[in-house]
Amino acid sequence: MMFKTAEQQAPQQRHSKPITDRKHMRNYVLMMILLGVLSVGFTIGIMGYNNPAEFGSDGWWVIADMRRDSLLTIGVVALCHAMATIAFQTAVNNRIITPGIMGFGSLYTAIQTMFVYVFGMAGVTMLVGVPQFFLQMAMMMLLATALYTWLLSGKFSNVHIMLLVGVVIGGTLGSLSNFMQRMLTPSEFDVLTARLFGNISNARAEYLPYAIPIALLVTGFLWVRAHKLNVIALGKSTALNLGVNYKRELILILALVSVLISMATALVGPMMFLGFLTAILAYQFADTYSHRLLFPMGFLFGYAILSGSYFILRHVWDAGGAVTVIVELIGGTVFLIFILRKGRL
Amino acid sequence: MITLTDVQKDYSDSVQIGPVTTEIESGGITALVGPNGAGKSTILTMIGRLLDIDQGQITVAGHDVVNTPSKAIAKILSVLRQENHFVTRLTVRQLVGFGRFPHSGGRLTLGDEKYISEAIDFLNLTELENRYLDQLSGGQRQRAYVAMVLAQQTDYVLLDEPLNNLDMQHAVQMMKQLRRAADELGRTIVIVLHDINFAAHYSDKILAMKHGQVVKHGTPEEIMRNEVLSEIFNTEVNVIDGPNGPLAVYY
Known part of the structure; x- marks a missing residue:
C-alpha cells in the first residue's frame, strides 16, 4: 500500500491515457472552451439579434420560439452528422470518405425529384409531414442496411466492395434525378432546388419531438460503445486479436450511422460536407484515439459552424437559404489553413 | 498445446x-x-x-x-499480422495499452498500467514510450506491436x-x-x-x-x-x- 502511494506521487507517472501530457490536456480544454463560447454566442445571437417585435411582447416570443426550433434543428443535425461521420470513418478505417458515399443524399434527391416529376408543384408539399418524414427516413435506412448486411455478411465480406456498390447506386440515382429534373418546368425546378440544398428551414417544428429523442438514443448507444470503437479503429485483424466480434460490431455501427444520417437528411436535406469537416477538425484538434473525447468536440464544431453560418446568413446578411454554402466556405478554409500549417492529415 | x-x-x-x-x-x-x-x-x-x-x-x-x-x-492467444497500419495517431504506450483491452474492456486500471510498463521495458521501448508511432523507425514500430501482444498476457x-x-x-x-x-x-x-x-x-x-x-x-x-x-x-x-x-x- 505504501509502495503504491509513493508511485502515485512520482513526478512523471507512466500512463496510457488518451490525453498524453499537460500541454495536450490544456489544448483540448482550451479548444472546447473556445467552441463552447462560440456556440453560446451564436445561440444568443440567433435568439436575440434583430428581433423586430418589442422585447417581452407576445410577438417577440412567437419569433423567439421559431428561432428556438431552428436552433434545436441545428443541434440535432450537428449531433447526427458529427457522431455518425466519426463512427463511420472508424468502422471503415478511412478518414476521407463520409457516410454520404452510401447514397443517402442521392436517394433523398431522387425521392424529392420523383414526387415533383409525378405530381408537379404539389409533390413538394406532399412530402411534408411527420409520416412522410419517417417514410423518407425509413427508405434511406432500408437502402443502407440492405447494403451493409448483404455485402458485409455474405461471401464478399469486404468494406471496399460495399463502398463501391454504394457509390454506383448513388451515381445511378443521381443520373435518374438529373434526367427527371430536365423534364420539369422551370418553376417546378425552382421549387425543387430549394429542397435539395441542405437547409435548416426545411425542417418543421413537428418533426422535432421525434427527431430529438431518436438522435439522443442512437448517439447515446454509440457513446456507450466508444471503447469498442477505439479498438475497431485499429483495423480488422487487431480488433479480432483483441477479442472484438468485428463483423457484428461493424454492422451494428453502420446501422446506427444509417439511422443518424437518414434522419438528418430527411430533416434538412443532404449536407455532404458538414460531417467530413467536423470529423476532420475534431481529429486535428483533439489529437487522440478516444471516441469519448472526439465525439463532444466534433459535435461542438458542428454546432458552432452550423449556427454561425445560419446566424450570418439569416440575421447579418438577411439572406435566407443554403447554409451549406457558408459551411463549405468557412469550414473548407479553416481546414485548408490548418492542413497547410500542420502539414499532415 | x-x-x-x-x-x-x-x-x-x-x-x-x-x-x-x-x-x-x-x-x-x-x-x-x-x-x-x-x-x-x-x-x-x-x-x-x-x-x-x-x-x-x-x-x-x-x-x-x-x-x-x-x-x-x-x-x-494473441496474434500479430505482418501489415499493421493505423489511421489513428497513437503513442507507443497507448498502442501497448490496447493489448490490455481483453482484460480491461477499455478502462485501464493501475494493474493494467503495470503490465503495460513491463511489456514496454521488456522490449527496450522505455525511452520511446511517449513517441507517436509515425515518429518511429520500422524496427522500433515492429517492437511496439510485439509489446502490445506481450501486454495481452496470453x-x-x-x-x-x-x-x-x-x-x-x-x-x-x-x-x-x-x-x-x-x-x-x-x-x-x-x-x-x-x-x-x-x-x-x-x-x-x-x-x-x-x-x-x-x-x-x-x-x-x-x-x-x-x-x-x-x-x-x-x-x-x-x-x-x-x-x-x-x-x-x-x-
Whole structure:
C-alpha cells in the first residue's frame, strides 16, 4: 500500500491515457472552451439579434420560439452528422470518405425529384409531414442496411466492395434525378432546388419531438460503445486479436450511422460536407484515439459552424437559404489553413 | 498445446491449403518455415481465428478457436499480422495499452498500467514510450506491436513474419527478445520465418510446410540437413557447421 502511494506521487507517472501530457490536456480544454463560447454566442445571437417585435411582447416570443426550433434543428443535425461521420470513418478505417458515399443524399434527391416529376408543384408539399418524414427516413435506412448486411455478411465480406456498390447506386440515382429534373418546368425546378440544398428551414417544428429523442438514443448507444470503437479503429485483424466480434460490431455501427444520417437528411436535406469537416477538425484538434473525447468536440464544431453560418446568413446578411454554402466556405478554409500549417492529415 | 485436425482452407478449386493435422506443444518457440505460398501464414492466421476455417478443427489449450467466444480466446492467444497500419495517431504506450483491452474492456486500471510498463521495458521501448508511432523507425514500430501482444498476457503468441523489413541488428534483437519472452515469461511463441538460419538458431521446433501440407516437424537438428532442406525449399541447400550451430548455405 505504501509502495503504491509513493508511485502515485512520482513526478512523471507512466500512463496510457488518451490525453498524453499537460500541454495536450490544456489544448483540448482550451479548444472546447473556445467552441463552447462560440456556440453560446451564436445561440444568443440567433435568439436575440434583430428581433423586430418589442422585447417581452407576445410577438417577440412567437419569433423567439421559431428561432428556438431552428436552433434545436441545428443541434440535432450537428449531433447526427458529427457522431455518425466519426463512427463511420472508424468502422471503415478511412478518414476521407463520409457516410454520404452510401447514397443517402442521392436517394433523398431522387425521392424529392420523383414526387415533383409525378405530381408537379404539389409533390413538394406532399412530402411534408411527420409520416412522410419517417417514410423518407425509413427508405434511406432500408437502402443502407440492405447494403451493409448483404455485402458485409455474405461471401464478399469486404468494406471496399460495399463502398463501391454504394457509390454506383448513388451515381445511378443521381443520373435518374438529373434526367427527371430536365423534364420539369422551370418553376417546378425552382421549387425543387430549394429542397435539395441542405437547409435548416426545411425542417418543421413537428418533426422535432421525434427527431430529438431518436438522435439522443442512437448517439447515446454509440457513446456507450466508444471503447469498442477505439479498438475497431485499429483495423480488422487487431480488433479480432483483441477479442472484438468485428463483423457484428461493424454492422451494428453502420446501422446506427444509417439511422443518424437518414434522419438528418430527411430533416434538412443532404449536407455532404458538414460531417467530413467536423470529423476532420475534431481529429486535428483533439489529437487522440478516444471516441469519448472526439465525439463532444466534433459535435461542438458542428454546432458552432452550423449556427454561425445560419446566424450570418439569416440575421447579418438577411439572406435566407443554403447554409451549406457558408459551411463549405468557412469550414473548407479553416481546414485548408490548418492542413497547410500542420502539414499532415 | 495447439492441435490442428484436418484443417483446410480452400482459396479456389485448384488452390487449397491442407488438410493439416499436427500438434504444436506448449512452451518454447516453434518456427513455421517453407517456400512462398506453402500456407504458413494461412495456418497461423487460422489458429489466430483471423481467417475462417473451411474444414477441420483447431483447438488452443483445449478451446476450439471457432466456437469459443472471441473475447475468451483473446485472453489465451494473441496474434500479430505482418501489415499493421493505423489511421489513428497513437503513442507507443497507448498502442501497448490496447493489448490490455481483453482484460480491461477499455478502462485501464493501475494493474493494467503495470503490465503495460513491463511489456514496454521488456522490449527496450522505455525511452520511446511517449513517441507517436509515425515518429518511429520500422524496427522500433515492429517492437511496439510485439509489446502490445506481450501486454495481452496470453500463453500463446502468434507472429506472422515479425522480421520482415528489419535489418540484421534489429532482426537479431527481435529474435533475442522473443527468446527471452519464451524462456523468462513462459510464453508459447509460434512464428512464421523466412530465414531458415534464424529459425534453426532461435527456435525449439521447426514446422516445415510445402504445397499446403506439413512436410516435416522436428527439432532444428532434424531439419538442418542437406536433403531435408533441399526438398522443402526446392533449392540446393548445403548445411555447414557454423560458429553457433549449423548454417544453411543456399547461394
